[in-house]
Amino acid sequence: MKDTYIYFFEDKLYINLTNRCCNDCTFCIRNNMDGIDNNNLWLSREGTVKEIEDLIDAQTRDYSQAVFCGYGESMYRLDDMLEIARHLHSLGKKTRLDTNGLGDLINGFETAPLLKGNIDCVSVSLNQANAEKYDEVSRPIYGKAAYKAMLDFAAACVRQGLDVIMTVVDVIPQEDIEACRKICEGLGARFRVRSYIK
Ligand code: SF4
Numbered sequence: 001m002k003d004t005y006i007y008f009f010e011d012k013l014y015i016n017l018t019n020r021c022c023n024d025c026t027f028c029i030r031n032n033m034d035g036i037d038n039n040n041l042w043l044s045r046e047g048t049v050k051e052i053e054d055l056i057d058a059q060t061r062d063y064s065q066a067v068f069c070g071y072g073e074s075m076y077r078l079d080d081m082l083e084i085a086r087h088l089h090s091l092g093k094k095t096r097l098d099t100n101g102l103g104d105l106i107n108g109f110e111t112a113p114l115l116k117g118n119i120d121c122v123s124v125s126l127n128q129a130n131a132e133k134y135d136e137v138s139r140p141i142y143g144k145a146a147y148k149a150m151l152d153f154a155a156a157c158v159r160q161g162l163d164v165i166m167t168v169v170d171v172i173p174q175e176d177i178e179a180c181r182k183i184c185e186g187l188g189a190r191f192r193v194r195s196y197i198k
Contacts, residue, residue, distance in 0.1 A: 005047035006055045007039040013063040013093075015052060015084065016070025017077045019043050023100050023146075024139040025127070027169045029197050030071055041071035049080050053087050065121075067096045075103030078111060085118040096121040101150035105142050112156035119162065124154045124189070126166040129179035137172065155187050164189040171196045 007014050019042060035041040047055075056066075066088045068074040074081050074097060085095045101124040103111045115122065128134040131147035140146035157164045166184040168177055170193050177193060184191040 001040060003043045003045065003047065004035065004039045004041055005043075005052050006059075007036065007041075008061065008063065009036055011064045012096075013056070013059065013066045014070065015056075015066060015068050015074075015081075016041050016043065016047075016072075017052075017068060017074045017081060018046050018070070018072040020076040021073045021100070022102050022106060022141045023073070025100075025125075026137050026139070027171050027196055032197070035071070043071070046077070049083050052084055056084070056088065056091070063093070065094045065096055067098060068119075069096075069098035073100055073102070073106070075099055075106050075111065078103065078107055078114065082114060082118045089118070094120045096123060098123045098125075100125050100138070100140075101153045102140065102142065102146055104153050104156075105146065105149050110156060112153060112160045112162070115157065115162060116160040121163040121165065122154075122157045123165040123167055123192075124150065124157070126150070126154075126168055126180050126184060128168070128172060129176045129183060133172075133176065151183070151187065154189055158188045165192050166190070167192045167194050169194050169196050 088095050097119045127138050131144050134147040166189045168180045181191045
């Protein structure tokens with residue numbers, strides 16, 4: 001089967017850069033499905049920048065935004081993602097990154113300054129209201145260090161002037177959702193509750 005490097009969902013173009021991820025979230029769609037809308041998002045190999053840009057250039061369908069979000073964490077391919085984002089900007093498209101927020105741990109340096117000017121909007125998975133609960137739901141390979149790193153990343157993106165959204169999935173208790181809302185507001189980000197995809 002052919003690998004799916006880009007796909008459409010609603011009015012957005014999505015880019016599936018990798019299947020690598022440093023979390024193992026209990027609610028991850030990958031636990032239940034192989035993809036979205038008949039697009040199998042498991043990759044036999046990661047697409048090159050040229051392959052993905054060629055696919056983008058071949059699109060005739062209009063879209064409101066291009067989103068780096070597939071079956072893995074795009075920050076594993078930071079340089080490639082930025083190159084593709086610059087290409088999308090050259091086509092007049094807005095860019096968004098949906099991320100677990102652990103890109104600084106993955107890459108070993110502060111990444112938010114590199115996103116500025118290339119990624120217009122960053123959606124960070126906040127997931128829970130403290131490190132212990134986050135660890136239970138996200139099961140990061142980085143252990144307890146992950147939660148603070150995720151919050152630091154979101155705060156750095158806000159400081160860079162990016163449009164930052166922080167999300168939770170509606171599988172957590174309402175009191176935790178409200179606690180997350182306060183954390184998010186304290187960081188100066190927008191808050192969004194996502195529905196669990198069965
Ligand atoms: S961070 Fe995203 S891709 Fe990774 S396990 Fe969690 S939900 Fe799945």
